[in-house]
Amino acid sequence: MDSQSIEHEEQSAWNQLEFALNFLHPCSARIERLKSQLESKLLAAHGEIQYTIGLDSKGESIGLSNASLDLAISNMRLIAEEVKANLQLLSKQSMGNGTVAQVLIRKSQLQTYIIDIRVALIGESQSGKSSFIGVVSKGVKENGRGSARNAILRHMHEKKQGFTASVTQHLVGFDCRGKIIKHNKSWAELVMKSSKLISFIDLPGNKKYRSTLFYGLISQCPEYFILMIDPSNMNPSNNTEYLSMITALNIPFMIILSKCDKATSSKVDGTLDYLRGELCKREKILLEVLSPEDVVLYSRTFLQENIVPVFSISLKTSLNKDLVISFLNLLPSRNNYEECSSTEFYLEKWYTRESMVILCGIMIKGKARLGEKLLLGPDLSGKFIPVIVLGIHVKEISVHSVTAGQFCSFQVNKVQELRRGMVLVDVTSNPMPSLEFECLVWTIDDSINTRIIKSSYKPLVYTQTITQCVAIVSGPEQVNPHEIMKFKFHFLYHPEYITIGTKLMIRDTFMTALGTIITVRRIDPP
Incomplete structure (x- = not known):
């Protein structure tokens, strides 16, 4: 030729x-x-x-x-x-x-960029989220009494109560041939031997930990959701709320019907009919995954064709477990982060080690390199202070640089004041904190009634790793169901670093809502 x-x-x-x-x-x-x-x-x-x-x-x-x-x-x-x-x-x-x-x-493994896809599991308490993660990530066989769940729960009170109360991440590694890497390895060893990683984000389902759930939805930046449903014990109103959250966030998702070994066929069929009706309202199509051919076809098309794959599985009998694992192996990466922008890292938690501090969080934009000088802030007064990057770790692996879309940790020189929601940014970006911002907000709860907004209403806002109450500066006097509203908010306690286009969530007894920041009023740091 x-x-x-x-x-x-x-x-x-x-x-x-x-x-x-x-x-x-x-x-x-x-x-x-x-x-x-x-x-x-x-x-x-x-x-x-x-x-x-x-x-x-x-x-x-x-x-x-x-x-x-x-x-x-x-x-x-x-x-x-x-x-x-x-x-x-x-x-x-x-x-x-x-x-x-x-x-x-x-x-193959040991490439400069390892595929890491974040999949968040959401669903009612006792629907099998943690058990599913335990079976897939640890290789533990479920005995029907919580053996797989207990293999990944980190706190004693969680094991005693039998449900998740925190946001945790768990890794599954696939080799270049699509086989799961041997279980029970350290993260570092698992990453070194993997060509593709699935980071499962386990979110609490118990209503007692609703604020933790909402924080996880926003702060963990999932690329996909798995809605876990137990057809033998399903609450339609709870799952309708979960479906509303997922579709409002505009993140692709799949559904797993768990514990199908103990659910009657009429219960499973009834759950599928309910899901078809709810998804039809949201202009989505439910398709059952019944064969390896379905796995290959739907993994290629469900991002473009507005379909929602559903698996009927049993962790106890391993029914259709291999189909789910094969589907996860074929999930395409949706990393749409701005790698060429200036650095933007949001702090989630930290640890103090003698003369240094370890900052853990997610890179939202840009790149960061070992030895680089960055600005950390804002503190409670709105100031940013310079820090030096002394070390970088991704999945417990020491690296020289990190790019947008990765969860990582930075070792920096010791600082006095740290809090969740602070950022690391470029020294040349001239960062300025904000107290006021405007956003578009729309409710995603099931209320059909018009609600009057009282002057004393101070909603709790979740955005990135920030959680803070705000006062309403201006906006409508009432909330109409599913209507887009424009609000101006003012942070009650201290300034934050926020940017235009960032998503936010509001969840309290008054309303459940999703929003997008459209304008930000910067203030000069003292």
Whole structure:
């Protein structure tokens, strides 16, 4: 094939379909071009990409025989190995007058960027969230009496009560072939051997810990949600609220019906009917995942086609557990963070170590490097103070730099005043704190009544890792169901560092609402 035809194919925008003829009998020049294309696509996709082999640029079968398709896959596997990646055959099926295959190409471990996808589990108390994480992340077999749940609960009172009371993260590692890395390893060892990580975020379901749930929803920046439902003991109003939260946040999600070994078929069918009705109101389609072919198809399409996959599983009998694990392995990364912007790191918690402090949180924007000078603040008076980055850790691994979208920890020189919601920013960004801001807010609760806003109302606002009560400076005098309202808020206690476009949540006995910050009034630090 001449160089002109090669250039023509490189300019094609059809990134998810490959011309299998390119891989049948490639010349040396073709191999080098394919290697370069694959390397750039893997870099853009953060280390993994799916291909459909055997289709042309219009998505139609090119009529490959089984033997020709196998040869194309074999050559593609060799080219993937040249760029230190692995090819996994997901499915093969007849289509038209030929055969088509679905493959996954993923970088091997020890790459500069490890795929880390954050999946938050939400649902009622006793629905099986922690048990599911224990089975998948620790390999513990569920005995029906909380064995898997107890393997991951960190506090004694949680084990005694039998439910989660805090926000915790748990890791699952996949190798380049899509197999789960052996369980019960340290995070550092697991990361070193993994090509892809799933960070499960376990959120409390008990109403007693509702504020903790809302803090986790905003501060942990999940890329996906799993709504866990026990069909044998489901409260429709609670799950309707969860569905409203998830869809309002505009984050893709899947649903798992747990404990199907003890639920009757009528209970499962009734739950599915309820979910179809609720999702239809939100212009989404519920699709049951019943086979490995469904896993491959839905993992590629559910982000674009507004579908919600649902799995009916049993952790005790392992019913359909492998389907869920396969789906998690194929989840694409949704890292949409601004890596080229100035540094913005939000503090969640910290630890004091002799002459230094360890700051833990998430990088929202930009990059940070070892030895870099950053500004930490605002403190209670609104000041920012300079600090030096003495060390950086991601998933217990010491690194030289960190980019947007990663949870990490910084070792910095000791500072006197720390609180949740402080930020690390570039010294050249001239950061200024804020006391007042305007936002658009809309309710997501089930109330159908108009509510009068009293002058004494001081809602608690959650945004990034910030939680603080605000006073209403201006806004409507009443709240109408699902109506978008404009408020001006004033932080009651101290200034915060906030930016335009950031999401916020309000949750109290008066209303449950989601909002977006549209203007910020900066103040000069003292």
